[in-house]
Amino acid sequence: MPTNTLNGRSFAVDEEGFLTDRDQWSEELATELAALIGIELDEEHLAPLRFMREDSARTGVTPTLRRMQTVGGFDIKALFGLYPGKPAKKMAWLAGLRKPVGCV
Amino acid sequence: MNRLLILGAGTAGTMAANHLAKALDHDWSITVVDRDVDHHYQPGYLFVPFWMDPDRVVKDRRDFLPGRATFRQEAVRLVHPGRRQVELESGDLLDYDWLVIASGAVPRPDLVPGMADGSLWREAVHEFYTHEGATALRAALARFDSGRLLVHVSEMPIKCPVAPLEFAFLAEDHYRRRRIRHQVDITYVTPLDGAFTKPVASAELGGLLEDRSIRLAADFAVERIDDERRRLVAYDGRELPFDLLVTVPPHTGQQFVVDSGLGDDAGFVPVDKHTLRSREHERIFVLGDASDIPTSKAGSVAHFATELFVDNFLAAVEGRPLPNSFDGHANCFVESGRGQALLLDFNYDTQPLKGAFPVPIAGPMRLLTPSRANHLGKLAFEQLYWKVLLPGHRLPVTAHLSMAGKKPAEEH
Numbered sequence: 162m163p164t165n166t167l168n169g170r171s172f173a174v175d176e177e178g179f180l181t182d183r184d185q186w187s188e189e190l191a192t193e194l195a196a197l198i199g200i201e202l203d204e205e206h207l208a209p210l211r212f213m214r215e216d217s218a219r220t221g222v223t224p225t226l227r228r229m230q231t232v233g234g235f236d237i238k239a240l241f242g243l244y245p246g247k248p249a250k251k252m253a254w255l256a257g258l259r260k261p262v263g264c265v
Numbered sequence: 266m267n268r269l270l271i272l273g274a275g276t277a278g279t280m281a282a283n284h285l286a287k288a289l290d291h292d293w294s295i296t297v298v299d300r301d302v303d304h305h306y307q308p309g310y311l312f313v314p315f316w317m318d319p320d321r322v323v324k325d326r327r328d329f330l331p332g333r334a335t336f337r338q339e340a341v342r343l344v345h346p347g348r349r350q351v352e353l354e355s356g357d358l359l360d361y362d363w364l365v366i367a368s369g370a371v372p373r374p375d376l377v378p379g380m381a382d383g384s385l386w387r388e389a390v391h392e393f394y395t396h397e398g399a400t401a402l403r404a405a406l407a408r409f410d411s412g413r414l415l416v417h418v419s420e421m422p423i424k425c426p427v428a429p430l431e432f433a434f435l436a437e438d439h440y441r442r443r444r445i446r447h448q449v450d451i452t453y454v455t456p457l458d459g460a461f462t463k464p465v466a467s468a469e470l471g472g473l474l475e476d477r478s479i480r481l482a483a484d485f486a487v488e489r490i491d492d493e494r495r496r497l498v499a500y501d502g503r504e505l506p507f508d509l510l511v512t513v514p515p516h517t518g519q520q521f522v523v524d525s526g527l528g529d530d531a532g533f534v535p536v537d538k539h540t541l542r543s544r545e546h547e548r549i550f551v552l553g554d555a556s557d558i559p560t561s562k563a564g565s566v567a568h569f570a571t572e573l574f575v576d577n578f579l580a581a582v583e584g585r586p587l588p589n590s591f592d593g594h595a596n597c598f599v600e601s602g603r604g605q606a607l608l609l610d611f612n613y614d615t616q617p618l619k620g621a622f623p624v625p626i627a628g629p630m631r632l633l634t635p636s637r638a639n640h641l642g643k644l645a646f647e648q649l650y651w652k653v654l655l656p657g658h659r660l661p662v663t664a665h666l667s668m669a670g671k672k673p674a675e676e677h
Contacts, residue, residue: 176464220529221538222559226456226486226500227420227515231530237486241500247484250458263426263457264561264595265466265609265617 167193172257179253179260186214186257194255202255206243209235210256223258225249267293267582270351270361271334272341274299274326276307276655277553277567278367283657284575286331295333296359298351300340302326305396306650308564308643311428311600313399314406315435323396329655341368344525346546363548363582366534368522370424370554370562372398374514377419379490381514390490390510393432394424405509406439411448412508415497418455419487419515422531424554424562427609429453429513430460431600436511437477438602452480454497454505459483465616466609469633473601516562518555533557538613539590540577541570550578560593560613568654569594569664594666596622598643606639608632612666620671632671 165174170193172185180186188202191210195202202210212233216224226249229235244251253260269285271278274297282297289295302325309322327336337359343352344364351359372394374381383390391405392398416433418426433453440446453460453474460474460481461467474481488500496504517523518532527534527543534551535544538558543549552574553567560566573589580587593613598606608630611617622630630639653660 220535220557225420228530237488237500241486246501247458249456249486250484260462261421261457262462263421263455264563264597264611265427265430265461265463265470265599 167197175259177260180257181259183214183217183257191255191257198251200244200251200255209233209240209243209252213252213256213258217256217258223253223256223261225261268360268362269293269295269365270359270363271295271297271365271367272344272351273297273367273369273553273555274304274330274336275367275369275553276564277369277555277571278365279304279326279329279655280568280571280657281365281367281552281574282334283329283331283655284571285578286333287657288575288579291333294335295331296335296337296361297330298337298339298341298353298359299326300338302338304329304655306647307424308650309647310393310396310399311431311435313396314393314402314432315439319396319400319403324651329651341519341521342524343521344527344549346525346527346549349548361548363550363578364546365550365552366522366527366543366555367552367567368519368555370422370516370518370533372424372514373517374512376515376517377487377489377512379492380512383490383492385490385492385495385510389495389508390492390512392512392514393428394513402511406436409449409509410443410445413450413452413506415505415507415510415512416451416453417485417487417497417510417512418457419513420456422533422562423513423516425564425597426561427597427599429455429511432511433479434473434477434602435600437479446478450480451478452482452505454482454485454487456486457483463616465619466633469619470607473635477602516554522555529557538593540587541574541591542577542581542587547581550574550581558591558593561595561597563595563597564650564654565597566593566595568660572659572664592665594664596662598639598646600640600643601635603635604640605635605637606643607635608639608642610666610671615666618668618671622670 173181192202240248304326306322340354387401391402440449486500518528522528523532536551536556554562577587596610600606609617
């Protein structure tokens with residue numbers, strides 16, 4: 162597995178740059194990663210990421226957008242506003258979780 | 266007398282009943298509950314829109330259950346784990362000592378605005394995840410000879426996640442054979458970041474869509490269907506016009522699972538992914554699509570998991586530690602059109618493997634590469650399903666993923 166280094170922090174990632182070890186994540190790292198995709202992480206941005214971390218710690222999988230809505234109480238449209246284009250993928254990446262996948 | 270109660274007589278429930286009928290002494294009673302008597306060979310739904318006779322995929326459930334099991338035809342209203350009872354629609358109560366929930370996953374077109382409640386439902390908006398839907402789509406495909414066809418996945422998880430991709434390949438082939446392929450514009454629409462989401466699959470198969478001139482709309486999170494303007498609308502504002510939309514609706518577990526407080530937000534029962542035992546109730550096991558295990562909702566998974574479940578169940582009953590650990594093994598034939606198919610083999614931790622799948626007698630089948638043999642394998646599976654799998658005879662393949670003859674993806 163490759164390792165990425167950003168501003169002195171090292172973390173293991175998969176082929177596509179998603180963190181493979183959830184314990185190497187921190188809000189500081191997320192903030193630095195977000196800057197790379199032009200997002201300034203404020204409390205509003207962090208709330209869904211924190212939910213995803215807590216939820217996936219219980220379930221073992223990255224929550225779907227529907228679950229973000231039904232369990233987390235987030236509005237899907239608002240998530241698209243916070244993370245334009247590909248919120249599911251961007252949020253998984255910033256939360257240090259695996260991206261949502263199918264079977265192939 | 267020990268009482269085993271199985272909810273659902275589909276793939277997983279029927280297999281479990283047959284395996285346990287052989288394994289349990291005669292001081293056990295086995296009762297199986299299902300709301301109807303029709304067992305559907307669900308992999309056949311993919312072929313019904315193209316050529317398979319819709320009647321061929323349905324048989325009487327009762328013919329596949331073991332002789333010693335009692336079949337009760339009624340819908341389930343609630344499970345009461347505290348008092349080990351299942352309440353049926355009529356209000357009748359069934360006592361159990363051990364419960365197996367095998368009630369599957371349900372397509373829910375009512376969850377996308379404009380889908381089931383829209384004016385185009387079963388007219389220009391179709392699905393092939395039910396017998397009724399696949400049959401209606403067959404007529405629609407025969408009529409449809411020009412325009413924009415969208416093959417769409419609403420959200421994950423769905424049953425047999427490759428089926429929509431297979432449908433796109435088969436539709437492409439269908440119109441090519443009718444010599445009107447140039448009149449039909451096909452787009453595959455997915456909420457994921459591509460048709461192939463795992464690096465090894467996208468490297469091996471990424472060119473398939475392009476080769477067949479099938480467009481891709483990725484990262485498409487559907488918000489609603491605009492029936493009036495015939496458009497599929499995403500949360501990010503993208504709109505895809507269509508003349509025929511073939512969608513896979515969102516899936517949830519059964520209502521009784523939710524009503525009983527046994528399910529997660531989507532109605533799937535949280536279980537230990539290695540033992541299939543409910544995390545909350547030690548007398549409940551969950552087999553097949555009804556659980557929340559993080560792998561494909563597919564018959565092959567139900568099959569491998571059920572085989573390993575039997576020993577775990579017997580151990581649980583005797584209070585011993587559970588001996589078997591399920592690794593999420595799945596293998597699936599994926600129709601790629603033109604008389605060929607791919608074979609996928611993977612588990613919780615392994616990406617789809619390359620190489621060959623060792624099958625005694627039939628010979629090795631190539632993994633992750635389209636071949637005629639794989640297509641014939643997929644067709645032959647229908648008979649294996651009814652005659653070998655459901656009755657609980659062992660297939661000559663292992664429940665755990667084996668690496669023999671296969672090549673893992675190279676680490677970068």
